[in-house]
Amino acid sequence: MTKGFTLKASEPMVNGFDPSDIERLPPRTREQVGDRERLLGPGYRLFYEEPVEIVRGAGTLLYDADGNDYLDVYNNVTSVGHCHPYVVEAIHRQLTTLNTNTRYLQQSILGYSEQFLGTMPDELGHVMFTCTGSEANDLAMRVARYYTGNQGIIVTAGAYHGLTADVSAFSPSLGVGVPLGPHVRTITAPNRLRHGGDDDVVATMVREMREAIADLQRHGFGIAAFIADTIFSSDGIYADPAGFLQPVVDAVHDAGGLFIADEVQPGFGRTGRHWWGFQRHGVVPDIMTTGKPMGNGIPIAAAAFRPALLVEFGRNIRYFNTFGGNSVSIAAAQAVLDVIVDEGLIDNADKVGSYIMSEIATMAGGYEQIAEVRGAGLFVGVDVVTDRDSNTPDGEATLRVVNHMRRRRVLLSASGPRGSVLKIRPPLPFSIADADRMLENLAVVLREELH
Structure with missing residues (x-):
């Protein structure tokens, strides 16, 4: 389906797929990405180094074509959960x-x-x-x-x-x-x-x-x-x-x-x-x-x-x-x-969000590259820097964390200067169990990506 079509590299972006990397993708994903750009044009963007094909959603979970679930820690649009x-x-x-x-x-x-x-x-x-x-x-x-x-x-x-x-x-x-x-x-x-x-x-x-x-x-x-x-x-x-x-x-x-x-x-x-x-x-x-x-x-x-x-x-x-x-x-x-x-979702946002911020703040104490954990309710930012002395935003490290979490089927994103702030903004029914799944994966990823 991509015959006769040449993908053009787009400008660098926060948490985005670079079309020049298309040959690294699995065959089905490569074909879909090629067809997408051929049909929709170059103005659209995709999340993550390896884009995710989503076919179904329920509550705080999204599912790919193979039935794998992904914990959604990003989508505020489906505010009360997917397909409530x-x-x-x-x-x-x-x-x-x-x-x-x-x-x-x-x-x-x-x-x-x-x-x-x-x-x-x-x-x-x-x-x-x-x-x-x-x-x-x-x-x-x-x-x-x-x-x-x-x-x-x-x-x-x-x-x-x-x-x-x-x-x-x-x-x-x-x-x-x-x-x-x-x-x-x-x-x-x-x-x-x-x-x-x-x-x-x-x-x-x-x-x-x-x-x-x-x-x-x-x-x-x-x-x-x-x-x-x-x-x-x-x-x-x-x-x-x-x-x-x-x-x-x-x-x-x-x-x-x-x-x-x-x-x-x-x-x-x-x-x-x-x-x-x-x-x-x-x-x-x-x-x-x-x-x-x-x-x-x-x-x-x-x-x-x-x-x-x-x-x-x-x-x-x-x-x-x-x-x-x-x-x-x-x-x-x-x-x-x-x-x-x-469903008491405002109280839930306050309770679960406070738990997330407290746990990440404790986790962050061991990393010179985490300068601050901040936010309110289910809207949390983790400020990633080169070191705490300079507080220089480190978008590259943040992007590594975002994409490593995606590989572990936890979807979040980034914002702020140079895309250096991890952006945690899940649907409002996000539970303590959901938070624990995210936190367990984040602990592994931070150990492997922040040195």
Whole structure:
């Protein structure tokens, strides 16, 4: 099937397959990879040095074509677990009844919206539905620009917020091939490891925020919004110090801008104790966005707003999204909300996540190449460095760990500077037994890969 087709090597990437290595793959995998690039083109990427063919999922496990199970320690999109039977049944039941858009009155979307907004502070009173987090962030930024009359956007230096043309222009983690817009400025993430203690981190962020705002104003853009993933997952996973966001947000508000909390990754209880990552910081955003974890992978996303932001926007701008908030996606979202509550998944994230962080922190004591273990709930980062004296990020070592874990059928990934932070972000039902399986394998891999 690959006759007449030549694979081209892609640029190096975090936790990705390099097409120039295709000849090293087993025959079936080699053929599939070749067909994939021939049919889908070179823009797509695959995880791991040796890609995994997945044919089935259940709970926290994925299965390959030979029936081998893989422990999923990465997929937050299937937030309540792969093929959760309650969610599957809700989707099937709705699909056999009706699937249409938000231009018809439907009680299901009203009931869901009431409960969804009920997980947030009272200040967030309206919700608008989209299909993806990228669309939600695009919509949020449209509203922010319309309300403030400004164009400028501030993000952290390693942020990812989506793939639309507009949103990719303020997603620096996409790399040099996707340049930032002239209206975008970056500040450093809250990195205590490399920027001093808690007070220094906050002071640095506030200072850089004020400098970025001044630069946007000097160039005529003004400040429309500061948008942040509230656990800074693409920057390297930063959850502390508690409350550090408030003075940063205050600086944005003082300049007339809005704060948008991107909750696609930290939301829906992932960080434990709270529904949303911003609640850990004691701040209330002007706009909150979320994405596909909302429907356990079924395409549904949303932006929640302070109602005042939508008065003029709603009066003057027509918003319609054919598939945003369709009947089947709302059924999936409702089922996910039910499961999170009924199965106590927020408490589970807190309990199991604390156990994982404690165990890895103990493990890390024996390695000069592990500088810090950090996170909240079921969102954990392990910072891998060349040595603790320099704290130089070591993406190569991290990638060795990721791929060795894949060979042991435990799937995780990496983020942060040079891809140097192990990214542990499993489905919310992840159990202590699942954690022990991961930890046992990680102990072996660290002994063999970190010297």
